[in-house]
Amino acid sequence: MKRRDFLSITALGLGAAALPGIPILGNPVPLDTPWFSIDVAVKKRMADIALNEALSKGATYTDVRIGRYLNQYVITREEKVQNIVNTESFGIGIRVIANGSWGFAATDSTDNDSIAKAAQLAVVIAKENARLLSEPVQLAPQKGYGEVSWKAPIEKNTFEVPIKEKVDLLMAVNGAALKSGANYVNSIIFAVNEQKYFASSDGSYIDQDVHRIWPTFTITKVDAKTGKFETRNALSAPRGMGYEYLVPSESEKIKGVTSLYKNRYDMLEDATLGAAQVGEKLAAKSVEAGKYDLVLDPTNLWLTIHESVGHPTELDRVLGYEANYAGTSFLTLDKWESKKFNFGSKPVNIFADKTQPGSLGAVGYDDEGVKTGKWDLIKDGVLVNYQVIRDQAHILGLNASQGCCYADNWSDVQFQRMPNVSLQPGKSPLSVADMIKNVEKGIYIVGDSSYSIDQQRYNFQFSGQLYYEIKNGKIAGMLRDVAYQSNTQEFWNSCAAIADESDYRMGGSFFDGKGQPGQVSAVSHGASTTRFNGVNVINTARKI
Numbered sequence: 001m002k003r004r005d006f007l008s009i010t011a012l013g014l015g016a017a018a019l020p021g022i023p024i025l026g027n028p029v030p031l032d033t034p035w036f037s038i039d040v041a042v043k044k045r046m047a048d049i050a051l052n053e054a055l056s057k058g059a060t061y062t063d064v065r066i067g068r069y070l071n072q073y074v075i076t077r078e079e080k081v082q083n084i085v086n087t088e089s090f091g092i093g094i095r096v097i098a099n100g101s102w103g104f105a106a107t108d109s110t111d112n113d114s115i116a117k118a119a120q121l122a123v124v125i126a127k128e129n130a131r132l133l134s135e136p137v138q139l140a141p142q143k144g145y146g147e148v149s150w151k152a153p154i155e156k157n158t159f160e161v162p163i164k165e166k167v168d169l170l171m172a173v174n175g176a177a178l179k180s181g182a183n184y185v186n187s188i189i190f191a192v193n194e195q196k197y198f199a200s201s202d203g204s205y206i207d208q209d210v211h212r213i214w215p216t217f218t219i220t221k222v223d224a225k226t227g228k229f230e231t232r233n234a235l236s237a238p239r240g241m242g243y244e245y246l247v248p249s250e251s252e253k254i255k256g257v258t259s260l261y262k263n264r265y266d267m268l269e270d271a272t273l274g275a276a277q278v279g280e281k282l283a284a285k286s287v288e289a290g291k292y293d294l295v296l297d298p299t300n301l302w303l304t305i306h307e308s309v310g311h312p313t314e315l316d317r318v319l320g321y322e323a324n325y326a327g328t329s330f331l332t333l334d335k336w337e338s339k340k341f342n343f344g345s346k347p348v349n350i351f352a353d354k355t356q357p358g359s360l361g362a363v364g365y366d367d368e369g370v371k372t373g374k375w376d377l378i379k380d381g382v383l384v385n386y387q388v389i390r391d392q393a394h395i396l397g398l399n400a401s402q403g404c405c406y407a408d409n410w411s412d413v414q415f416q417r418m419p420n421v422s423l424q425p426g427k428s429p430l431s432v433a434d435m436i437k438n439v440e441k442g443i444y445i446v447g448d449s450s451y452s453i454d455q456q457r458y459n460f461q462f463s464g465q466l467y468y469e470i471k472n473g474k475i476a477g478m479l480r481d482v483a484y485q486s487n488t489q490e491f492w493n494s495c496a497a498i499a500d501e502s503d504y505r506m507g508g509s510f511f512d513g514k515g516q517p518g519q520v521s522a523v524s525h526g527a528s529t530t531r532f533n534g535v536n537v538i539n540t541a542r543k544i
Helices: 003-009 014-019 040-056 112-132 161-177 267-283 299-313 333-337 432-435 486-492
Strands: 027-029 062-078 079-100 101-107 144-151 183-198 204-222 229-233 291-295 350-353 374-379 420-423 441-453 457-472 476-478 482-487 495-498 504-514 520-525 532-539
Touching: 027 229, 027 291, 040 079, 040 144, 040 183, 040 204, 062 112, 062 161, 062 457, 079 112, 079 161, 101 112, 161 183, 161 267, 183 267, 204 267, 204 457, 229 441, 229 457, 267 476, 291 299, 299 350, 299 374, 299 420, 299 441, 299 486, 299 504, 299 520, 420 504, 441 482, 476 532, 482 486, 486 495
Parallel strands: 144 204, 291 441, 420 520
Antiparallel strands: 027 079, 062 079, 062 183, 079 101, 183 204, 204 229, 291 532, 350 374, 350 420, 441 457, 457 476, 457 482, 482 532, 495 532, 504 520
16 A cells, blocks of 8 residues: 555544554565665666666656665554554656656556566656646756765664564553543554665666664543543654664653653653543533734644645745645745745744754755755744745746655656754743743643634644643643634734744654655654733633
């Protein structure tokens, strides 16, 4: 099955009963398989067959992606293991330009003849597509890098950790939650390894090894008297790391109401804390609707950044070329061309970055062979740039791609995908406690939950996991039934203060959907705790 099938669990608002039915990618393989890598020389030989065949049939440009995609899912509920799945997918995708148009073909048969036939088919498709062209593809210049490699700087390969060790951890997590008062708990470890080889007629041969991990859980507690229940999801962030992410370092622990770590995550501690907090949520008072100053923890703000900044700065959405899963964008080219569009207040500086260590989107080179980097999207509150790939760069007058092209599998064509998009920390020393003490009437929001946003990425509503009332500069207790409403421009213009770099943390999406046929990608969003003044808060409790 294709990874696009995972879109159904993007929000991870899964009921525990649904967990055994999570769809999987690729072909099942035995548990505790001794995972291996394919020799680079073999991949180069296969790539050269495709490159030479395509060019001989009339392609003016060719790139080849040889991919081996490994996935592992360990899924538990209370005292039971519900599912353990390993999958593997391997094949080759060939993209060409012929007669000024794109063509693409793929095959999972990697003998010489099958590779050559796939290259021939890609050229045939390009030439047929060219009949409908209004103008030819314009690729930004790209130098070849020769033979290079990049590996995620992991300390411990998740796929080499015994299944039993992962199961033991999840059973301990479940046990801790149940011991602390939870009625139900499910816990999961998702792991991904992308072994990707890229070659192009520009002269690049790029071998990359990408790792991602997402440990998560959902804890539920039921009020026996009323039958009402509350949940709390893990406050973990998926990361571009190995299994070392689940080995906490005391020196990196962030003190406060969350149980997060900057570069490590203590799943057991978070589950214990989460079970207690679910009980507090049941007893919390329902919020009174009105205007509040919001203090948003990075575990909440990352999702608002993703939806209100990440998606609307994708150039294909801006141009109306793409509308699937997230609509188009209100950030039209005239706003960028004016060089003065007021996206947010002056402290708002938002950047794109494909190099951030430990992030989900970190790679050395994108799926067009472009070396990745960092650039500004919003500078001092003003829209200054978008996200572009090689065949879009000329539209903005750029002479190079920004390196944010990606395909979720060898069998899918690569296209523009969101890089890591993050909010710059404040420049002056400012802690979360300092920020709270300056708020008279506010709410401190931790964790992400349900949301909605319109097809232009403008009007929106977001909720969270935990809500703490702020009165006269102090935390006054927990609230529930909270959601905040605004529009993108109004919201970011209400940004009044951003904590400094010491509070900077990354959240992210493991399964971000886009395209038709749909693909998913993984992307991180960093921020420090941020205050937004005078934001409208509604009460979400169902009235009977």
